[in-house]
Amino acid sequence: MTMQPWFSEAKLGIFVHWGIYAVDGVGESWSFFGGDVPYETYMAQLNGFTASRYRPDDWAKLFRKAGAKYAVLTTKHHDGVALWDTACTDLSVPRRSPVARDLVGPFADALRRHDLRVGLYFSHNDWSHPDYPSVRPSKLHRPWVDNRYAMPAPGDEDPERWERYLEVVHRGQIRELIEGYRPDLLWFDGAWERDERQWRMKELREEILASSPETVLNGRMLGHGDFATAELGVPITRPEGPWELCYTINDLWGYQPQDTRHKSVRELVRVFAETIGHGGNLLLNTGPREDGTIRPEHAQRLEGLGRWISRNQEAVYPTEAGLPYGHHYGPSMLSKDRRTLFLVCFDTPRVFVELRGVHNTVKRISVLGTGQELGHRVVGGFPSRRVPGVVRIEVPTVSDPYATVLAIELDGELDLYTGSGEG
Template sequence: MTMQRWFTEAKLGIFVHWGIYAVDGVPESWSFYGGDLTREAYMRQLDGFTAARYRPDDWARLFARAGARYAVLTTKHHDGVALWDTRCTDLSVADRTPAALDLVGPFAEALRRHDLRVGLYYSHSDWSHPDYPTVRPSSLHRPWADNRFAMPAPGEEDPERWERYLRNVHRGQIRELLSRYRPDLLWFDGAWERDESQWRMGELREEILRQRPLTVLNGRMLGHGDYATPELGVPITPPEGPWELCYTIGDAWGYQPQDTHHKSVRELVRVFAETIGHGGNLLLNTGPRADGTIVEEHAQRLEGLGGWIRDNQEAVYATERGVPYGHHYGPSMLSKDRRTLFLVCFDTPREFIELRGLKNKVRKVSVLGSGAEVAHRVVGGFPSGGVPGVLRVAAPTLHDPYATVLALELDGEIELYRGHGVG
């Protein structure tokens, strides 16, 4: 699987969880699945979903100012409500809500006008369609999935209805998204309720790539995606290959008025730096209100993150994962030519910053954003034994309020010592 270069260089995407669940501010899909309210009460939100202040160009401009290179919209969550005028079911905001229009098309068009790549989320699961809960997997990987909206009772399976769902709804809607909106990325979810053989994910991948060969597919395809998708926390050991952390500005995914624990810009900068330092992308989520407006506190956080990225963009886009922890106690990024190492310091540096195990000579150290040069020297080491000394960089007098980035220009491609020293 060859990953598209735009994705690995994007670093930041914006996740948008938007749907009828924003009307009453309840958890998307899960609120009726778990019995917090009836499905009938959940679906009454259709009557209040207006999208009256939906301005996708405003979204796209905000996302671009945040430093994002792509965005992903929840075109259909597990509740089965489509944000476009699908012909495969009768459950869409175009047919069943006061919004009465396709919301996906304007989103895709606005992103492209502002040079952002188009990502579309689509749930494999559909807890509203009567043909969906008709087969059981060979084993329940998540025991709580044995739910009347997802599974038939043992002995009540109906494989013909499952095949009808797969053919007419699942595959049909994915074809609609591909042909109408030409997404650069399909972001799947909800595959855990069936076996790979029931979904026939390998066939789905082949079908998608026949229709649009350059489409990036996320990892929630039971082994047939292009990259891993950890959630809500930077992994201690990053996945091999390309990956993306999906993360929320608040605590919830969709809009919930009681969700006021908005992460600070400093927190978001930290998570972003740790993610790209480990070689991943950050997919940062916001949940718009039912009228299409983005929560002001979320917009402020995105603007703040974008300001930090602009000041330090040299260390962001055209970089790869940096040195392992132990060499530097913080994130680091490496330029594509492997001749500049960027060290991130979250706290105000005091006296000096250390870098261990660097074989290269350092030509210059400077602070990104200000360009101020910083003194540095090498302490200790055992040159005759091939053991480099410790590089000590003087604490800069100017520093960023969120995270200071130092650029170390090396005398060649980076070389690291990973041995145990001489004794």
């Protein structure tokens, strides 16, 4: 599958979970799906959703400060509430809340004004629409989806209603998003409740790309997306192909006032470095309040991450996945010309930093952010059998408070040794 080059070069995106669930500070969609909140109480939040301090330009400026290259807004979560004036249902904040206006267009316009790519989240499923729970898959992927909002009772299937949902709501709303906002990225969710053929995912991909051929599609299309979508944990083994990690600053996605376990800037730098060292993008989430303001704790952390990226941007933009584990005890990145390695040291280096299994001669080593040049020596090795020695690097006199990055300039393109070292 093709991939627009901007995506793999972006490294950092901002995920924005914003919807009526921020009014009472309850779980987005899942709170009524699981019975924690009555459906009527959940939907009554429409009356309190004001977006009264929604300033998308302020969002875009903050995202730029964070070092992000794109952002993704939840235009419609599983609850079916659209943030734009959809003609496919009457369940939208422009029609049913005090907002009384489109929220997606200003978001897209603000991102483009600040040179950010536009991503729109859209849930395949719709737990509010009467035609949605009308067919069952041949096998339930997750048993807990056998729920009245998601599935009909066995024997109560109505394929005609399902086809109507697909055409009028599912495809209809996706067409509205494409035609109205020209997204660079469509970020889908919710595909687990039906199988690939029921969703017509192949046809959906073809339809999207026929009208918007440069739009990138995430992996939640049951085999028809452009990149893999991991969630809440950096993969241990480097994924093959393009991928993205969606990750929260605190514990939850949408705004919940009791959710105060905010990760530190140091933790976010670590996750970011591990992700890009594996060749992925980090999609870092914030959940604004109902009025459209972003929590100051989140803004502080985004700005802190951005300062680290700014100090070390040579190791971030544009680079690719670095060394496999074992060559360096930490993440690493490789320049596009494959002649400079960037080694990330999370802890303050002591005595020396070690680089193993590289055939190249090291020309120069410096510390990003300070420019300090570091000496090195090569220890061991078996040249006649092309077994390289270990490069031991002096430690910097000043370390970065979050993660120190060393730039290793090589005499040519990276030439890795992967043998056992036996004589």
